[in-house]
Amino acid sequence: xxxxxxxxxxxxxxxxxxxxxxxxxRRMVTAxxxxxxxxxxxxxxxxxxxxxxxxxxSATNNSGTTAASAGKPTPGGTITFAVSAQxxxxxxxxxxxSGADSVANFQMIYDMYKPLxxxxxxxxxxxxxxxxxxxxxxxxxxxxxxxxxxxxHWSNGQPVTSKDLMFTxxxxxxxxxxxxxxxxxxxGVGTGDIPNGIKSVVPNGxxxxxxxxxxxxxxxxxxxNGIIQLVPMPASVWDIHxxxxxxxxxxxxxxxNPSFDTVVDGPFKxxxxxxxxxxxxxxxxxxxxxxxxxxKLVFAYQASTAAEFSALKTGTVNxxxxxxxxxxxxxxxxxxxxxxxxxxxFGFFETQLNMFKGxxxxxxxxxxxxxxxxxxxxxxxxxxxxIYHGYAPPVYGPIxxxxxxxxxxxxxxxxxxxxxxxxxxxxxxxxxxxxxxGVMTKGNEKMKFVMLYTSGSxxxxxxxxxxxxxxxxxxxxxxxxxxxxxTLISVTSNPKAPKTWEMANGSGWFYNGPGYYPTGGQLFxxxxxxxxxxSNKTEDALIAATHQPYASDAANMAAFQKYADFTARHLPFxxxxxxxxxxxxxxNVHGVAEYYDGAVGFPQMQYWWVSGATSGN
Numbered sequence: 346x347x348x349x350x351x352x353x354x355x356x357x358x359x360x361x362x363x364x365x366x367x368x369x370x371r372r373m374v375t376a377x378x379x380x381x382x383x384x385x386x387x388x389x390x391x392x393x394x395x396x397x398x399x400x401x402x403s404a405t406n407n408s409g410t411t412a413a414s415a416g417k418p419t420p421g422g423t424i425t426f427a428v429s430a431q432x433x434x435x436x437x438x439x440x441x442x443s444g445a446d447s448v449a450n451f452q453m454i455y456d457m458y459k460p461l462x463x464x465x466x467x468x469x470x471x472x473x474x475x476x477x478x479x480x481x482x483x484x485x486x487x488x489x490x491x492x493x494x495x496x497x498h499w500s501n502g503q504p505v506t507s508k509d510l511m512f513t514x515x516x517x518x519x520x521x522x523x524x525x526x527x528x529x530x531x532x533g534v535g536t537g538d539i540p541n542g543i544k545s546v547v548p549n550g551x552x553x554x555x556x557x558x559x560x561x562x563x564x565x566x567x568x569x570n571g572i573i574q575l576v577p578m579p580a581s582v583w584d585i586h587x588x589x590x591x592x593x594x595x596x597x598x599x600x601x602n603p604s605f606d607t608v609v610d611g612p613f614k615x616x617x618x619x620x621x622x623x624x625x626x627x628x629x630x631x632x633x634x635x636x637x638x639x640x641k642l643v644f645a646y647q648a649s650t651a652a653e654f655s656a657l658k659t660g661t662v663n664x665x666x667x668x669x670x671x672x673x674x675x676x677x678x679x680x681x682x683x684x685x686x687x688x689x690x691f692g693f694f695e696t697q698l699n700m701f702k703g704x705x706x707x708x709x710x711x712x713x714x715x716x717x718x719x720x721x722x723x724x725x726x727x728x729x730x731x732i733y734h735g736y737a738p739p740v741y742g743p744i745x746x747x748x749x750x751x752x753x754x755x756x757x758x759x760x761x762x763x764x765x766x767x768x769x770x771x772x773x774x775x776x777x778x779x780x781x782x783g784v785m786t787k788g789n790e791k792m793k794f795v796m797l798y799t800s801g802s803x804x805x806x807x808x809x810x811x812x813x814x815x816x817x818x819x820x821x822x823x824x825x826x827x828x829x830x831x832t833l834i835s836v837t838s839n840p841k842a843p844k845t846w847e848m849a850n851g852s853g854w855f856y857n858g859p860g861y862y863p864t865g866g867q868l869f870x871x872x873x874x875x876x877x878x879x880s881n882k883t884e885d886a887l888i889a890a891t892h893q894p895y896a897s898d899a900a901n902m903a904a905f906q907k908y909a910d911f912t913a914r915h916l917p918f919x920x921x922x923x924x925x926x927x928x929x930x931x932x933n934v935h936g937v938a939e940y941y942d943g944a945v946g947f948p949q950m951q952y953w954w955v956s957g958a959t960s961g962n
Contacts, residue, residue: 427662437605443875476497516592519592534874544558657929668803689943743865805850853923869917884917
């Protein structure tokens, strides 16, 4: 399905913010504006062909715009890109485990390694920037031919071939096995039937690989959720062990070592890296696409919101983020000529409920009525207007209302469980819960939970404080516990330690890999690798139905909407708002808005350039 990301911001610390919500002056939320969190970006894909059974290989540019208004691009200069605050980039190869599968990591990885398929913000395939040249498939959806574009080469001069794609396939297959050594398993196991639904993968020459499936599959779904995962890796350099288990253990160890990435096929290559400080890339002179003209691209660690805001003001960082909770201070940046652009990811934010087997909360959260009551206690409209200044539209299911896409059903365009704490409390009472000392109680069970949330975002903190207050009206007692994003996802994504957490908030799910087609197999199906223990037979069947081939796009979409509508109603997660990212770029940095690919989350930074710079700066 996608990569985890989290709410982001950039603004001064030590500011007290009081938020009066929807004219209910009796309730105020007070929060200390602190540290920042990171980028919220990603996207989904729909299929590209039907009647001719070919994914069209005609060129599709990522953007029809250029930075011509800024004058002729001039070489030189440094672009310093702010990494999500308190986020260390800690994974540097293009396949990952669940703990490393973040937007922040892959923003850098995709600057060094070209994906097999690059997805545009409109969910089409950008063949100009894809390793693949085209994909053909049969009507039954069982056989797929992937053709690689022979123009691509590794930085050592060797061509990117079927051998590299086969290497990736063998690594993914081994890293998905139950006996895969640490740090695996691979995060995408099960997505797009990878790897267990694949009957065979064979090279048919230097630039062609054929995938044969065990059973028919929806062609759009398999291309966007299956084939897309296999980013070619340099076999001639990395495939050095005869034993595949030894190989994947080796790759898993080296994945956290930035100096390991000596041979790349992307627009940049690693120069040096210092954790909690910076990661510096330089242009790859042998890149076969649009070459960057900057001297270097620096991913800069941000210790706090205040630090990033200061860096933007002084120019130490020239592409970063503005915290929506500090939107009123934007003039401090725009007065210097900085450009601020809102970017919405195609995905959603959620509150995660621990339903893993063995967790203390599963017996409670497994009840749909409990999840319904909790959803009724989330005031998404106030979060949008009072905290995020209208840049956080509510979400009512697995498909966001913004950006609008063909996947959004009318049912998910309005609240299914409108904000109503009184009704939520009544629903709990109807099922035998009684309030005891302010906490809903039933036998030995209590509606008393600890909720983790991502530290660093003032807006995120304001949001969870508001949720805590509203849930208290239902008799739900929530204690808030902040932690860095990378720590939070490592805690919540470990089903082998189900008792270490209860609820979590502040991370989002976006349709930008391992799969792009916005079905819920990796997230909502029983045993989903990126799920949190939710299991329902109807959900499983509806997800499976979206994986089947259909005779028409209308039939395909009908199956998808049945899945999406049930998921929206059944609440595998509690739905939260889709928070925008406000991207800030300095006046002398060009191409950021045009090539940010906001919905996808992976900027094509090779198109960014700096005016007034001279080479060597």
